[in-house]
Amino acid sequence: xxxxxxxxxxxxxxxxxxxxxxxxxxxxxxxxxxxxxxxxxxxxxxxxxxxxxxxxxxxxxxxxxxxxxxxxxxxxxxxxxxxxxxxxxxxxxxxxxxxxxxxxxxxxxxxxxxxxxxxxxxxxxxxxxxxxxxxxxxxxxxxxxxxxxxxxxxxxxxxxxxxxxxxxxxxxxxxxxxxxxxxxxxxxxxxxxxxxxxxxxxxxxxxxxxxxxxxxxxxxxxxxxxxxxxxxxxxxxxxxxxxxxxxxxxxxxxxxxxxxxxxxxxxxxxxxxxxxxxxxxxxxxxxxxxxxxxxxxxxxxxxxxxxxxxxxxxxxxxxxxxxxxxxxxxxxxxxxxxxxxxxxxxxxxxxxxxxxxxxxxxxxxxxxxxxxxxxxxxxxxxxxxxxxxxxxxxxxxxxxxxxxxxxxxxxxxxxxxxxxxxxxxxxxxxxxxxxxxxxxxxxxxxxxxxxxxxxxxxxxxxxxxxx
Amino acid sequence: xxxxxxxxxxxxxxxxxxxxxxxxxxxxxxxxxxxxxxxxxxxxxxxxxxxxxxxxxxxxxxxxxxxxxxxxxxxxxxxxxxxxxxxxxxxxxxxxxxxxxxxxxxxxxxxxxxxx
Numbered sequence: 369x370x371x372x373x374x375x376x377x378x379x380x381x382x383x384x385x386x387x388x389x390x391x392x393x394x395x396x397x398x399x400x401x402x403x404x405x406x407x408x409x410x411x412x413x414x415x416x417x418x419x420x421x422x423x424x425x426x427x428x429x430x431x432x433x434x435x436x437x438x439x440x441x442x443x444x445x446x447x448x449x450x451x452x453x454x455x456x457x458x459x460x461x462x463x464x465x466x467x468x469x470x471x472x473x474x475x476x477x478x479x480x481x482x483x484x485x486x487x488x489x490x491x492x493x494x495x496x497x498x499x500x501x502x503x504x505x506x507x508x509x510x511x512x513x514x515x516x517x518x519x520x521x522x523x524x525x526x527x528x529x530x531x532x533x534x535x536x537x538x539x540x541x542x543x544x545x546x547x548x549x550x551x552x553x554x555x556x557x558x559x560x561x562x563x564x565x566x567x568x569x570x571x572x573x574x575x576x577x578x579x580x581x582x583x584x585x586x587x588x589x590x591x592x593x594x595x596x597x598x599x600x601x602x603x604x605x606x607x608x609x610x611x612x613x614x615x616x617x618x619x620x621x622x623x624x625x626x627x628x629x630x631x632x633x634x635x636x637x638x639x640x641x642x643x644x645x646x647x648x649x650x651x652x653x654x655x656x657x658x659x660x661x662x663x664x665x666x667x668x669x670x671x672x673x674x675x676x677x678x679x680x681x682x683x684x685x686x687x688x689x690x691x692x693x694x695x696x697x698x699x700x701x702x703x704x705x706x707x708x709x710x711x712x713x714x715x716x717x718x719x720x721x722x723x724x725x726x727x728x729x730x731x732x733x734x735x736x737x738x739x740x741x742x743x744x745x746x747x748x749x750x751x752x753x754x755x756x757x758x759x760x761x762x763x764x765x766x767x768x769x770x771x772x773x774x775x776x777x778x779x780x781x782x783x784x785x786x787x788x789x790x791x792x793x794x795x796x797x798x799x800x801x802x803x804x805x806x807x808x809x810x811x812x813x814x815x816x817x818x819x820x821x822x823x824x825x826x827x828x829x830x831x832x833x834x835x
Numbered sequence: 836x837x838x839x840x841x842x843x844x845x846x847x848x849x850x851x852x853x854x855x856x857x858x859x860x861x862x863x864x865x866x867x868x869x870x871x872x873x874x875x876x877x878x879x880x881x882x883x884x885x886x887x888x889x890x891x892x893x894x895x896x897x898x899x900x901x902x903x904x905x906x907x908x909x910x911x912x913x914x915x916x917x918x919x920x921x922x923x924x925x926x927x928x929x930x931x932x933x934x935x936x937x938x939x940x941x942x943x944x945x946x947x948x949x950x951x
Contacts, residue, residue: 377868773932
């Protein structure tokens with residue numbers, strides 16, 4: 369089940385909300401959330417929940433083991449066992465096809481790829497449980513002794529399929545005791561509607577144009593067509609990912625959980641290091657906190673550690689070579705910026721820094737889009753004057769004019785307009801009332817429009833669904 | 836325990852506005868939910884000249900194979916009450932995402948290659 373579907377919005381969610389708010393005891397509220405989360409995950413392929421519950425069971429005992437053993441050696445053994453299990457599960461469910469296909473092509477072998485259940489969101493919930501067992505080992509959190517509380521952390525449906533990657537310590541106290549205040553409910557509902565609108569009104573409509581240019585055969589793509597398509601794809605991907613995060617954060621808040629922010633207007637960045645501090649924050653911080661401190665290559669070799677982090681960032685996004693290239697591509701720019709130094713970068717005129725960062729990001733999303741390496745090569749060539757199809761212009765201009773309001777709205781929404789309105793309303797009481805009321809009316813309209821657009825939604829799956 | 840980031844950036848909103856905001860959004864939510872779950876569902880689309888998806892019969896086997904949920908999702912999304920009205924609104928919405936050319940013909944995307 370996906371969030372941007374009528375069945376989730378108007379059948380699953382209302383029943384879940386009624387069942388959740390009808391009971392007062394936290395134990396029953398937690399039980400309701402577990403039942404609905406498992407039903408949510410089992411919707412497309414019921415067998416999935418077996419592996420999800422298994423993951424919770426294994427990591428529960430790993431946590432208990434780490435807490436129970438006094439000797440460091442045994443604690444470490446528990447942690448290593450847990451890590452092998454978790455990484456093994458991701459490897460098996462997500463990368464088996466990629467690994468076997470590459471083995472087949474290198475050794476001219478014919479090993480069949482086993483057809484097994486698709487474990488949607490495995491990268492997200494597995495990273496969550498990895499953070500849990502590592503934090504238990506480091507003594508940052510107490511191992512959870514109640515299995516159902518850990519199961520709730522693992523399977524909580526708002527962030528189960530597509531994040532953000534929520535740390536156990538972020539919601540540990542809220543699993544035990546939480547209350548949805550009026551502020552939580554109001555902000556949660558608003559955030560939910562904003563996320564849904566980003567996804568349905570902006571991302572899905574932008575993707576229709578992207579597919580016209582980058583989908584199918586790209587041999588006739590002109591220079592302007594290639595740039596136009598990939599710029600729109602960069603906008604699409606932002607609204608798709610951040611829209612999903614907004615829905616997750618909003619839903620979490622409705623249930624009384626306070627997740628961390630996952631996107632912070634990434635296109636406002638002035639360099640690539642800053643971009644990754646604003647883009648998919650929960651993933652970046654996961655690698656920063658759990659992978660970077662591990663000195664695989666000795667303390668001196670920080671560059672190899674950096675390489676490993678960006679290799680993993682790439683692989684995490686998908687089982688294909690283009691994602692690995694994408695990760696290393698970013699690693700290269702981060703390394704370059706590290707070598708130059710923040711002070712020297714800050715001396716570069718702001719306009720040039722903005723142009724540089726946007727160019728790197730946009731070309732990067734071109735790499736992200738094309739899973740077929742041959743097509744990726746054709747596309748990268750199409751971006752340059754070496755493109756045999758010329759500069760183009762007529763079709764791109766026609767498409768631009770035909771979608772100008774959508775594109776303008778998308779560009780405006782990459783800026784922190786909510787914050788700007790918030791600041792404006794601080795100074796004047798009347799302005800505050802007008803802005804607040806207008807915001808509510810706008811939310812009502814966006815919810816209505818999103819729901820209508822979902823009637824026609826055929827290919828609206830979130831990108832992160834396959835993670 | 837509240838998230839520090841959330842605490843830092845948020846300012847208290849007057850209670851009256853919170854209630855108004857919750858009531859307004861929930862009213863739209865509830866209205867659509869009641870409509871979509873209780874209004875009669877069409878079986879045929881005259882504009883598309885096709886039969887709409889039918890509600891599948893539940894069996895244990897069809898549930899565990901994922902067939903039931905897949906077909907039910909299809910039915911829920913396809914046979915929406917007043918479907919033709921919503922489709923018309925969607926079409927209008929997409930037509931107004933930008934400025935139309937004078938001749939009423941729009942080229943979207945590169946033209947397909949013609950094999951010689």
